Amino acid sequence: MSALIEAENLYRFYHAGDDETLALRGVSLTLQPGDLVAVTGPSGSGKSTLLACLAGLDEPDGGTVTLNGERLSRRPEADRADIRSRKLGMLYQHTNLVGHLSVDANVVLAQQIGQRRTNAAWRHELLGRCGIAARAGARPSQLSGGELARAGLAVALANDPLVLLADEPTGELDDSTAARILALLRERADTGQAILLVTHNPDVASTADREIRLRDGRIEPRPEVTA
Numbered sequence: 001m002s003a004l005i006e007a008e009n010l011y012r013f014y015h016a017g018d019d020e021t022l023a024l025r026g027v028s029l030t031l032q033p034g035d036l037v038a039v040t041g042p043s044g045s046g047k048s049t050l051l052a053c054l055a056g057l058d059e060p061d062g063g064t065v066t067l068n069g070e071r072l073s074r075r076p077e078a079d080r081a082d083i084r085s086r087k088l089g090m091l092y093q094h095t096n097l098v099g100h101l102s103v104d105a106n107v108v109l110a111q112q113i114g115q116r117r118t119n120a121a122w123r124h125e126l127l128g129r130c131g132i133a134a135r136a137g138a139r140p141s142q143l144s145g146g147e148l149a150r151a152g153l154a155v156a157l158a159n160d161p162l163v164l165l166a167d168e169p170t171g172e173l174d175d176s177t178a179a180r181i182l183a184l185l186r187e188r189a190d191t192g193q194a195i196l197l198v199t200h201n202p203d204v205a206s207t208a209d210r211e212i213r214l215r216d217g218r219i220e221p222r223p224e225v226t227a
């Protein structure tokens with residue numbers, strides 16, 4: 001079985017004048033089909049940078065990202081966009097919705113852009129499962145923060161992607177809605193997807209198969225288990 005996400009020794013530096021920020025310093029991780037993994041860490045530890053590099057939206061200064069056997073890093077943007085449209089769904093912290101389209105039309109658009117040929121039945125199921133069917137005709141500006149997060153998740157899952165990267169998918173949600181969304185993510189993982197979610201919430205992280213903790217751009221070693 002081949003890994004769905006492989007990141008090897010990722011480095012990302014930002015320069016502003018004389019200042020250099022080491023956002024990622026040698027991060028490696030692997031997700032197999034069925035893995036639901038949480039990325040946690042304090043503000044500024046590199047979580048969003050990691051997600052952007054894994055999605056090919058940002059180019060790491062060192063290291064490689066491979067999605068389902070296809071190298072994403074150090075390729076022209078058109079190639080990365082093609083790989084994304086075949087393999088990846090992404091939920092951003094700041095919404096991934098087009099402002100002048102309804103929620104339903106946003107999901108339709110994502111289905112048209114993607115290359116995995118999902119149908120209208122899938123879209124309707126998804127809107128229901130994400131708890132946003134009742135607001136499917138609304139535009140993003142008419143939605144609450146929690147509704148935006150759920151609509152964004154429907155867009156991210158529109159193509160039933162092999163890999164889902166989600167930045168704070170439950171951040172704006174009440175406990176019962178968050179539990180429902182986590183159950184949906186678990187179910188998608190059980191069908192063989194790999195899901196990486198960023199969260200500040202320890203309860204959400206504890207529902208994942210494992211937790212990757214970032215600090216200052218590095219993965220914190222797991223505590224030694226003593227017998």
Ligand SMILES: Nc1ncnc2c1ncn2[C@@H]1O[C@H](COP(=O)(O)OP(=O)(O)OP(=O)(O)O)[C@@H](O)[C@H]1O
Pocket residue numbers: 014015016021022023041042043044045046047048049050
């Ligand atoms: N475009 C940029 N230019 C300069 N520095 C940046 C840029 N983007 C991020 N950084 C810096 O890189 C580091 C990692 O940022 P990142 O957004 O990945 O952290 P994070 O863990 O996602 O934080 P948060 O939990 O607050 O969202 C921070 O020190 C941040 O200030």
